[in-house]
Amino acid sequence: MNSSQVSWIRSRDLHILTSGTLTYTSDSRFEVLHVPGSEVWTLRIMSAQPRDQGRYECQVNTDPKINFAVRLTVKETDMRDSPWEVSPTDSGSEHVTAAASIMGPREQYVHQGSTVTFTCVVSAPYSLGTRPPRVVDWFHSGRLVSIQADRGGISIDTEKTDFQTTSKLTVAGVLHVDAGNYTCIPSDTRPATVALIVLEGNQLLIQL
Structure with missing residues (x-):
């Protein structure tokens, strides 16, 4: 975009939050992410709250x-959105x-040639009888990575701790063939999936 300026504006009060790489708000939760030379401008809102909706x-x-x-849209989390599932057992107790x-x-x-890292987290109240997964496998469009x-x-x-297991998949030098769904499948655990879209050439990407 050469010398063009990219700005993020909150529509409800027409507040200019960022312009270029500068932030124009006293709320430190807002920041713009930009890698020099790229055409990706990401507005990041840390610890998003319902009042940030709009x-x-x-x-x-x-x-x-x-x-x-x-x-x-900001969704308020509760126990139903926790990273584990609670279901009743035949004895009337709960199984986690x-x-x-x-x-x-x-x-x-991501743009072709860049590096992407997916971080899969498995958290559970292990004190309630669950066990960390023995193995964490990654699949790309149905094939084992x-x-x-x-x-x-x-x-x-x-990495495994007493409270969670974290698995990071890093793909360097992303190619067009790397696009697709990536699924994290820990043993004895419900899996999670993310989609990777690879941008070609000088496609402009604007993210919130």
Whole structure:
């Protein structure tokens, strides 16, 4: 976009939150993420709250002006959204089953040649009788991901603690063929899936 300026605006009060790499709000939860030389401008809102809901607009000061609007919905979590499942047993007690979750949005956009890391977290109240998963496997569009793949640039790092298991899948030098669904499948645990969309050439990506 050459020298064009990218700004994020909150529509309800027309507050300019960011312009370029600068932030124009006293609320430190807002920040813009941008890698110099790229065309990706991400507005990040940390610890999002219900009051943050609404319409946000990204503007590029080209001629004519480019506008892109998104609507943010904040869902308040409760025990039903916790990273484990609770189900009744025949004896009337409750059985706790861990469930996997992949950090970040369910659709992730990257440009060809970049590096992407998916982080799968399995949390559970192990004191209630659950056990950390023995194995965490990653699948790409139904096929097991192997660090021995001919393409190279793939690594999987898994760490276990008393409270959770974390598995990170990193794909370096992303290619068009790397697009698709990535699924984290820990043993004896409900899996989680994220979609990777690979952008070609100079496609502009604007994210909230």
